[in-house]
Amino acid sequence: MSPNNYMEIIQLTEDAVGFHSMNAIAILFAYVTAMYIAGKNLSKFQLILISVLYTFFYIAPSFTTAGNLDRVARMQLDFFTNFPTEASAFLGPGFSPEGFYFNPLLIAFFLAWLASIFFMLDIRRRAKK
DSSP: OOHHHHHHHHHHHHHHHHHHHHHHHHHHHHHHHHHHHHGGGSOHHHHHHHHHHHHHHHHHHHHHHHHHHHHHHHHHHHHHHHOHHHHHHHHOTTOOTTSOOOOTHHHHHHHHHHHHHHHHHHHHHHHHO
16 A cells, blocks of 8 residues: 555544544434433333433444544554654654554443433432422
8 A cells, every 4th residue: 555545544534433423422412412301201111212222323333433543543553664754744743653552432432321321310310209
């Protein structure tokens, strides 16, 4: 692959990361809004069904985002290994191939999901009072 191919693939994958993470955030806020507006009026079956569907729809963009971030990191490293001069110019002076890469995004997505479920349970608890 040429340096231009690396740059294009890295940029396209970074765009996909933004797209999928925004999908996850939109799904999260849609669920929280729906639970705030209608959560106290739903039956237990409806609530469980909506929460399970929400979880499935939330998992897909969350894992896709994390997978694409890992793919970007591997492509950047491969780009730097094969074309160090071009990669340094494209990736910036802060890129280090020896740097430790940790993707905390899945943890953040999980904590946001957990907070939304607790929010729903709190709405239900307050409605019973």
